[in-house]
Amino acid sequence: MTSTKRQLGLSIVELMIALAISSFLILGITQIYLDNRRSYAFQQNQAGNLENGRFATLTINHYLGKAGYRRNPSTLLEAVFPARAAGGGCQAFKAGHAITGLAASEGTGFCIRYQPQASEELDCQGEASGVEYDKAFPSAPASEGDLTLLAFKYEPSEGALQQGRLLCKSLNTATPQYGELLTGIADLRLDFGVGSNDVMEKKVSSYIPQADWSPDSGAIRSVRYALLLASRDRQRDSDDSKVLSDWLATAADATKSRIQKADNKSLYQVASSTQTIRNFMP
Template sequence: MNDMIKRQRGLSMVELLVVLLIGSFLIIGITQVYLDNKRSYAFQQSQANNLDNGRFATLMLNQYLGKAGYRRDPSQLVEFAFPAMKAKDDCQDFKAGHAVTGFATDKGEGKGTGFCIRYQPQVSGELDCQGTASDVEYDEAFKSPSSNDLIVLAFKYEPDDTDLSEGSLLCKSLNAANPQYGELLTGIADLRLDFGVGSADVLEKEVTTFVPQADWTSASGAIRSLRYSLLLASKENQRDSNDSKVLTDWLANAPAATKTRLENADKKRLYQVANSIQTVRNFMP
């Protein structure tokens, strides 16, 4: 019996508990490393998405703003290339020679944040922002199109009050029989627009002041440049702290209603600001 007892081998209860304790610490450590890496990956992906959205938004907006005021025949006077046009849909009226006009606001004819542009088609069948081809066909170089052939586009920002990452920029062509907005991009928490204006004389190519889009009317003067700022937002719960310097700086100059909307829907999102100033063709030196 004594020999049998001496030949027994194995772990004691104390040794087993020590092994389990050490294993638990290792598992907890590995799990924490995994969670930290996952959080870091989500943070970097959210920031990368904001940066990509910002680059795409500025590229697209600058591309369309670069077309505003385009004349296929440089010898054609801007007043004839862009005749006066009455307010239509969400666009305020275009004065003769003007290529950009304000969006109807809550203070006036309608509601919304945005702007409208017009330009002559550069090539036959040129596509608008919704992919619809123009009916204009050119059979000779530098041919001046009719004033009825102008491409007129309206750009509108549509916020989402509950999910800031779902705010979107919309566009529609006023050349369509029944204009309907189509989505260009999402992820925009807020949009600010300022119009650079100067003398009422289209030959005076100088910006003297910037007017907020909500305050601009056709009496403010021709829009010679457009300054915009986009606040891009990620999905919620992507940052650890309660404060975001980007959001705080943005709220410092935000209207009361916008400030309330952004603060209520913040939910620890990541933010990025993209901005640019574009001069209007034929309205600057």
């Protein structure tokens, strides 16, 4: 006799249970993937802010460190840095001064001047200085044409905050034009540490916001700045940001309105420094 075996298969209940378990597993794996992706994006944007902050402070401090440089330190400051009228977006330089503020129409920024350290030294736009040196300490008096004159300007973005830029231009060229030096800057604050207009007095008596400073306020001996750095949009889960709230608490009304309007859940970081104009100090 022949025996027949019957293959019964899955019942509808078993199938539904299998589908339910599979769905829970897929949902769990998907959530883990999304959480890991969000965490990775957060860390990458925070790291980007940190890196931008380090690069920005190194760059700004580098150029501020050049302000007032003389190849022959025994030469009088007034001889190397003669008085210069306002122009090119910069306020006037008094005799012996190597740093000044931007004109009010230009916004936030500063201008510096210095002697190149070496022949054909590059400026912030990669242009070589036309000055050539054949001696370590030149004996001939310096002329105003030997100086490198640079203007630095903060340009806020009307759209995404991370598109704010720090620009630089060389006033030694025939047609000076601003070029991008740094980006990712949502806001910039700038204060000048001033002393007497007497270039022999090496003392900072007070700090004045750049917008309130004029050449009659005193010689700039120190520059204090703070940068608000912004990441890409939609990186925060919450509408609140402690860094942004603290920054806006002391911001001007126009700045506060601009940032609040443009904020789209970016991550923020503050980078700040105080740089003494070392070539003017003992």
